[in-house]
Amino acid sequence: MNLGLNKIEHLGIAVKSIDESNTLYTKILGVLPYKEEVVESEGVRTSFFQVGPNKIELLEALHSKSPIAKFIEKRGEGLHHVAYAVDDIRSEMSRFQKEGFQLLNTEPKIGADNKLVCFLHPKETGGTLIELCQDRR
Numbered sequence: 001m002n003l004g005l006n007k008i009e010h011l012g013i014a015v016k017s018i019d020e021s022n023t024l025y026t027k028i029l030g031v032l033p034y035k036e037e038v039v040e041s042e043g044v045r046t047s048f049f050q051v052g053p054n055k056i057e058l059l060e061a062l063h064s065k066s067p068i069a070k071f072i073e074k075r076g077e078g079l080h081h082v083a084y085a086v087d088d089i090r091s092e093m094s095r096f097q098k099e100g101f102q103l104l105n106t107e108p109k110i111g112a113d114n115k116l117v118c119f120l121h122p123k124e125t126g127g128t129l130i131e132l133c134q135d136r137r
Contacts, residue, residue, distance in 0.1 A: 008083070042066065
């Protein structure tokens with residue numbers, strides 16, 4: 001059965017400082033970030049690294065009400081979410097709802113890196129925040 005999840009699109013890592021973390025991850029990964037952007041709707045500043053087919057997204061809170069600020073306050077810096085690439089985000093959202101999963105947004109949002117995104121509540125996914133990502137056409 002094809003679930004519609006094509007691959008892991010990226011791993012999202014919550015950080016206190018994008019600038020400090022860019023330096024750290026450049027040393028770890030051996031490459032510079034290829035993109036930085038602010039996603040006002042989520043209250044985050046992001047930085048993306050590409051290593052082969054794999055991507056890492058660093059997320060820094062823009063303010064104390066940002067989900068990333070709340071995450072770091074509760075759990076500290078570290079893995080925040082696993083993002084999966086999908087071809088049809090609305091279809092996948094419908095499938096997950098039918099399976100009984102709680103979506104954190106009822107419509108796809110515009111996310112970083114030119115994606116439409118939706119999140120599944122971690123209480124229903126074994127404690128891991130899952131992001132569905134579709135390239136914006």
